[in-house]
Structures are given as C-alpha cells and as structure tokens.
Amino acid sequence: METRTEISSLGEFGLIQRINKGIRPTLPDTVRGIGDDAAVIDLGEEFGLLTTDMFLEGIHFDLTFFPLKHLGYKIIAAGISDIAAMNGIPRQVTINLALSNRFSVEAVDELYEGMKLACKDFNVDLVGGDTTSSRSGLIISVSAFGKVKKEKIAYRNTAQPNDLLCVTGDLGGAYMGLQLLEREKQVFMANPNMQPELDGKDYVIQRQLRPEARMDVVYELEEAGVIPTSMIDLSDGLASDLLHICAQSGVGAVIFEERLPIDEQTYLAASELNIGAATAALNGGEDYELLFTVSQSAYELIKNNPKITFIGYITDKKGEVELHTKGDSRVPLTAQGWNA
Amino acid sequence: METRTEISSLGEFGLIQRINKGIRPTLPDTVRGIGDDAAVIDLGEEFGLLTTDMFLEGIHFDLTFFPLKHLGYKIIAAGISDIAAMNGIPRQVTINLALSNRFSVEAVDELYEGMKLACKDFNVDLVGGDTTSSRSGLIISVSAFGKVKKEKIAYRNTAQPNDLLCVTGDLGGAYMGLQLLEREKQVFMANPNMQPELDGKDYVIQRQLRPEARMDVVYELEEAGVIPTSMIDLSDGLASDLLHICAQSGVGAVIFEERLPIDEQTYLAASELNIGAATAALNGGEDYELLFTVSQSAYELIKNNPKITFIGYITDKKGEVELHTKGDSRVPLTAQGWNA
Numbered sequence: 252m253e254t255r256t257e258i259s260s261l262g263e264f265g266l267i268q269r270i271n272k273g274i275r276p277t278l279p280d281t282v283r284g285i286g287d288d289a290a291v292i293d294l295g296e297e298f299g300l301l302t303t304d305m306f307l308e309g310i311h312f313d314l315t316f317f318p319l320k321h322l323g324y325k326i327i328a329a330g331i332s333d334i335a336a337m338n339g340i341p342r343q344v345t346i347n348l349a350l351s352n353r354f355s356v357e358a359v360d361e362l363y364e365g366m367k368l369a370c371k372d373f374n375v376d377l378v379g380g381d382t383t384s385s386r387s388g389l390i391i392s393v394s395a396f397g398k399v400k401k402e403k404i405a406y407r408n409t410a411q412p413n414d415l416l417c418v419t420g421d422l423g424g425a426y427m428g429l430q431l432l433e434r435e436k437q438v439f440m441a442n443p444n445m446q447p448e449l450d451g452k453d454y455v456i457q458r459q460l461r462p463e464a465r466m467d468v469v470y471e472l473e474e475a476g477v478i479p480t481s482m483i484d485l486s487d488g489l490a491s492d493l494l495h496i497c498a499q500s501g502v503g504a505v506i507f508e509e510r511l512p513i514d515e516q517t518y519l520a521a522s523e524l525n526i527g528a529a530t531a532a533l534n535g536g537e538d539y540e541l542l543f544t545v546s547q548s549a550y551e552l553i554k555n556n557p558k559i560t561f562i563g564y565i566t567d568k569k570g571e572v573e574l575h576t577k578g579d580s581r582v583p584l585t586a587q588g589w590n591a
Numbered sequence: 592m593e594t595r596t597e598i599s600s601l602g603e604f605g606l607i608q609r610i611n612k613g614i615r616p617t618l619p620d621t622v623r624g625i626g627d628d629a630a631v632i633d634l635g636e637e638f639g640l641l642t643t644d645m646f647l648e649g650i651h652f653d654l655t656f657f658p659l660k661h662l663g664y665k666i667i668a669a670g671i672s673d674i675a676a677m678n679g680i681p682r683q684v685t686i687n688l689a690l691s692n693r694f695s696v697e698a699v700d701e702l703y704e705g706m707k708l709a710c711k712d713f714n715v716d717l718v719g720g721d722t723t724s725s726r727s728g729l730i731i732s733v734s735a736f737g738k739v740k741k742e743k744i745a746y747r748n749t750a751q752p753n754d755l756l757c758v759t760g761d762l763g764g765a766y767m768g769l770q771l772l773e774r775e776k777q778v779f780m781a782n783p784n785m786q787p788e789l790d791g792k793d794y795v796i797q798r799q800l801r802p803e804a805r806m807d808v809v810y811e812l813e814e815a816g817v818i819p820t821s822m823i824d825l826s827d828g829l830a831s832d833l834l835h836i837c838a839q840s841g842v843g844a845v846i847f848e849e850r851l852p853i854d855e856q857t858y859l860a861a862s863e864l865n866i867g868a869a870t871a872a873l874n875g876g877e878d879y880e881l882l883f884t885v886s887q888s889a890y891e892l893i894k895n896n897p898k899i900t901f902i903g904y905i906t907d908k909k910g911e912v913e914l915h916t917k918g919d920s921r922v923p924l925t926a927q928g929w930n931a
Contacts, residue, residue: 253697258694260696263723263724270703270722274707276718278683280682283718285717290685290719292683294634295634295635299736301683301685301719301734303686303687305687307723307730310724342618343621346643348645349730354598355595356596356609359598359606359609363613376618376621376624377614377625378621378623379629379643380625382603382610383647384603390689390730392645
C-alpha cells in the first residue's frame with residue numbers, strides 16, 4: 252500500500268518547508284536560493300535578483316469585481332515588490348498567461364494595458380513569456396529580474412537586536428478594500444439592481460485593486476544613505492512577515508499598536524464591517540508595503556520621511572514577537588496574527 | 592456596445608503577435624526582449640538570459656499516463672532548453688506550483704524528485720518559487736536564468752544565406768510517444784483489464800516523458816570552436832520552428848526529407864499508427880532538440896559529431912521553406928507542416 256498524506260495535514264507553510272528542505276544550492280554564483288523575497292545570483296560586480304509568483308482566478312483574484320487592467324498592474328507590482336524587498340532595482344519582467352476562451356481579445360488588451368502601465372511606472376521592460384489556453388479561467392505567473400549593489404542588499408535573516416522596525420505607507424487598507432468589494436458582490440448577487448456603496452472608500456478599494464511596489468522608498472533610502480539591516484515585503488500581512496524576519500534572523504521583536512500606520516478610510520471600513528483596524532493591519536495581506544529594520548544610527552537620517560513609520564524594535568528573544576496594545580497589555584503575535 | 596473579438600479568430604500566434612506589437616524594451620540593458628527563446632540582458636561582461644514557460648494539466652500533460660517524476664524532469668528540461676537555444680549556460684531556475692487537494696504530499700515529493708534530478712543533470716540550482724492551491728488540477732510555471740559570453744550568443748534572426756542547417760538528435764519521437772500513450776489510454780479506458788502494448792517502444796515513450804535539453808551539444812559546439820549563426824529549440828516542431836528562424840532572419844531554407852534524422856522506433860510507431868514518419872518529424876513538437884545554422888566553414892569542425900545532422904541550407908528567398916522529398920519533388924513547408 253502506498254502512503255497518502257493529505258497536503259492539508261501539513262498546511263501551505265508545512266508543504267513549502269518540506270519541499271525546501273530537500274533543495275540545496277550547489278553553484279558558486281547562487282548566493283541565496285529559496286527562503287527570501289528573491290533569489291540572489293552573483294554577477295561579479297553586482298548581485299542579480301530573481302523572483303517569481305503565480306496568481307489564479309478564483310484563488311487570488313475575483314474577476315467579478317477586479318478590472319483586468321488593474322489586475323495586470325497589480326501582478327507586475329507584486330513581482331517588483333519582491334525585488335524592492337531585497338533593496339534592489341527591478342529591470343526586466345516576464346509574464347506567462349493561460350486564458351480560457353471566455354476571454355476576448357479586448358480583455359487581453361486590457362490586462363496588458365495594466366501591465367504596460369506598471370512597467371512604465373516602475374521603469375522595467377516586459378521581455379517575454381508564454382501565452383497558452385486554459386480550461387479553468389485566468390492564470391498568470393510573473394517573474395522579475397533585478398540588480399543590487401552587493402553592499403546594499405537587504406536579506407530577511409540579518410535583523411539585529413536593538414534595530415528599529417519600520418514600515419512604509421499604511422497597513423490593512425488592501426484587506427479592508429477586499430472585504431468591501433466582497434460585501435458589494437454579495438449584495439449585487441442578491442439583488443442586481445442595487446448600486447454599490449463605495450463612496451468615500453476609494454482609497455481602500457485602490458489599495459486592493461491597484462497596489463504600488465515601494466520603489467520610491469528604496470530610492471529614498473539610498474539617497475538618505477541608509478541600508479536596511481533586513482527587509483521583506485508585506486504580502487502576507489505584518490504579523491506573518493515580521494515573524495519571517497524574526498525566525499530567519501534568530502531574533503524577536505516588540506511592536507506598538509499605537510504606532511501602526513492605519514489610514515482613516517481603513518478605520519472607517521473596519522468599523523463598518525466590525526473588524527478591528529489593528530487586526531486588519533496585522534493580518535491583512537497584499538499591502539505590498541516594505542517592512543524593514545535599520546540600526547539606531549539610521550534614525551536621524553529617515554525620521555522625517557513621511558512614508559516611513561517606526562513601529563517597534565528588534566530584541567534578542569528568538570522568535571518572540573510581542574504587540575504592546577493601546578491598553579498597555581502585551582500580546583504575543585502568531586502568524587495568524589492577533590484578534591483584539 | 593463594446594466590441595468582443597474571439598481569441599479563436601486570431602489564433603494563438605495571432606494573439607501573441609498582437610500582444611507583442613505593443614511592447615517595446617526601453618532600458619539600455621535589455622538587449623533582446625520578446626521574440627527569441629530567452630530575453631537577453633546586458634550584465635556588463637556577459638549576457639544574462641531569462642526565459643519562462645507554463646504547463647497546465649489537461650492542456651500540456653495528461654497525468655493518467657504522465658508520471659509526476661518525469662513531469663518534474665521535463666519541465667525543468669524545457670526551461671533549460673530555451674537557455675541552450677541561445678547557446679547559453681543555465682544557472683538558476685524557479686518553479687511556481689498550483690495544486691488541487693487531489694494531490695498528496697507524496698505526489699508533490701515525486702514531482703520534486705524529478706525536478707531535482709533534472710537540476711543535477713543540467714547543473715542548475717532551484718532557487719525559488721511559489722506554491723499555491725488550485726481549483727483545477729496541476730499548474731506549473733518554470734523560469735530559467737542563464738549566461739552566455741557576448742560573442743557566443745545565438746539568436747533566431749541571424750541566419751545567413753548559404754549557412755548550413757543542422758539538428759541535434761532525432762525528430763518526431765516525442766510526438767509518436769504521445770500518440771502511443773494516448774492510444775493505450777483509450778484502450779485502457781475501454782477495457783481496464785487490457786495490458787498496455789508498449790514493448791519495444793521504450794525509446795519513443797521516453798522521448799515524450801523524459802526529454803533532455805541538449806546542453807551536451809552546446810558544450811561540444813564550444814569545444815569545436817563553432818558558434819551557430821542562429822539557433823532555436825524544437826518545441827513546436829521542425830517546420831514551425833524553422834519558419835521562425837527564416838521569418839525572423841529574412842531568409843529561406845531548403846531541407847531534404849532523406850536527411851531528416853528519424854529513429855527506427857519512430858518509423859515503426861508511425862507505421863503502426865498510419866502516420867508518415869516525416870510528418871511526425873516535421874510537425875511533432877516537444878523533441879527539445881536544437882535546430883541551428885552554421886557557416887559553411889564550420890562543416891569540417893562538426894561533421895563527425897554523431898549528435899548533429901545536416902538537413903539542408905539557408906537561401907535568400909525570404910520566408911520560403913522548401914522540402915525536397917525522397918521522391919524528388921519540392922514542397923513548400925507551412926507552420927502546419929507537411930502531409931505526405
């Protein structure tokens with residue numbers, strides 16, 4: 252009898268761990284393989300960065316409310332964000348596309364309009380890919396190649412005790428945007444004559460539908476002369492991604508609820524949907540902001556950058572991440588995050 | 592009213608042409624974007640090569656007869672083959688995987704066993720990727736990064752009149768292997784007690800299930816001091832891929848039926864299934880052999896390499912590809928190939 256182990260018994264992270272355990276780089280120019288936002292390749296003068304992601308209709312996006320142009324933009328931005336998270340400069344991207352015959356040529360045009368716009372915004376070239384047919388909706392994979400000066404690379408596993416923890420932009424918006432869009436979809440499905448109630452919610456909707464990769468901050472850190480001691484992009488959520496940094500660096504962290512940057516619209520949407528705004532900020536993914544650490548000496552150099560918020564610091568308590576709440580209690584964070 | 596144009600009205604190549612028309616590289620280090628086996632990136636001393644492909648269950652492979660270990664191997668080999676087709680050396684690959692819960696952990700292990708074996712055989716590192724869930728079977732995308740010395744790169748669009756046309760290995764085997772496997776599947780579905788009749792067909796079955804990327808020939812050309820004047824890998828089929836070289840180089844070609852390298856098992860299977868062996872060689876895809884041109888002066892340097900067959904030559908008749916049959920007639924080749 253063959254053994255059959257269900258993937259669900261391991262979970263997604265368990266499966267990935269199992270896969271990764273058996274894989275070891277062997278080439279001298281593979282500086283870093285699996286386990287960071289991008290693989291790192293020694294190109295001599297510089298490091299090359301290589302990353303890839305896949306997005307499936309019905310799993311990662313819902314085309315009943317996701318405009319194809321925005322989807323194209325978001326997928327390129329997601330690839331770029333992984334390069335940004337290494338403190339790198341993206342250069343080239345490739346796209347694989349699988350389409351069912353439900354899609355028209357005009358729909359494909361829309362998707363590529365969004366991709367081309369993102370390529371222009373982030374100054375990258377779309378240099379290749381594969382187009383094929385699908386029996387099950389739209390599937391897109393993106394790969395991105397970038398470069399970084401060797402001394403400027405930021406890994407996940409190099410945070411040091413007493414480093415300061417920073418995030419860019421604001422958190423939880425993409426998650427709240429998704430909740431609102433899904434609510435409106437339910438309303439519409441129940442009664443197609445209902446108009447969507449999204450007035451005054453444009454910012455969080457945009458956070459979901461058209462996120463930006465924070466290349467602006469990568470450039471501003473360079474101008475400020477600051478190299479993050481570690482960095483990751485916030486695709487899974489602050490709690491989960493901070494735990495990655497801590498686990499891989501062998502450190503802990505303390506973050507302060509009152510320091511979490513949350514937009515007014517995120518607060519309003521959270522209140523309307525009865526979700527804690529801090530929960531959205533901690534657990535909500537897809538913000539594509541950067542989470543990074545800097546040494547204390549960098550504080551003066553970036554404290555006036557309005558795009559950067561100091562949310563806590565790194566400790567030597569390996570793997571322990573603690574949230575100091577507004578009510579002054581201390582709550583351990585898990586990958587599932589924190590429920591107020 | 593919005594216009595709706597069906598993708599089928601353009602066809603796969605038409606759609607790809609439409610997409611590509613609107614995409615132009617803008618960065619100085621993008622040497623070659625869409626339109627070759629891999630994108631070419633200027634790394635200073637050398638060129639970097641970047642390529643990607645996607646494979647979907649039910650479209651590109653049938654798991655009722657495709658062992659997962661072989662599938663893993665084949666997908667890595669397909670990525671490597673695109674690097675080989677630029678006369679490059681593959682270094683790193685990434686894999687994205689989408690799985691439905693029909694797959695067990697053991698099945699995923701099998702798939703990765705095949706990938707790891709291919710990585711070892713082709714001396715590349717598996718450096719990253721994404722694992723996600725799917726509602727519709729198995730989807731895999733592969734990206735490969737490689738390098739090539741600038742003076743050694745082989746493009747598709749640089750064949751010259753009077754160059755000699757070469758192929759590696761033999762042709763049509765992967766296609767005949769697929770036909771046999773599909774026949775046995777039909778037999779089995781009609782009567783599950785029937786045993787498969789695949790005795791003496793191991794070579795063509797292997798050509799379908801476990802193709803090799805021809806890195807061996809890339810290294811042997813280097814040892815011989817020969818740089819192909821153009822090159823492409825045979826994934827779509829000789830006719831289609833030769834037409835790519837001719838169209839992109841602005842040249843024509845003459846090939847000789849009697850020169851087509853076809854294995855004995857391919858002949859036997861073709862005869863058994865009432866398919867012309869030359870048709871299989873011309874139209875059958877997935878052989879992952881290399882089709883390349885060399886200047887006449889290279890002839891002496893590689894004529895004794897048993898892996899290389901000279902099948903014809905390049906002419907100045909733009910876009911015209913002619914097959915000289917064994918019966919001494921001359922037949923124009925189209926992308927759909929040739930039916931004897």
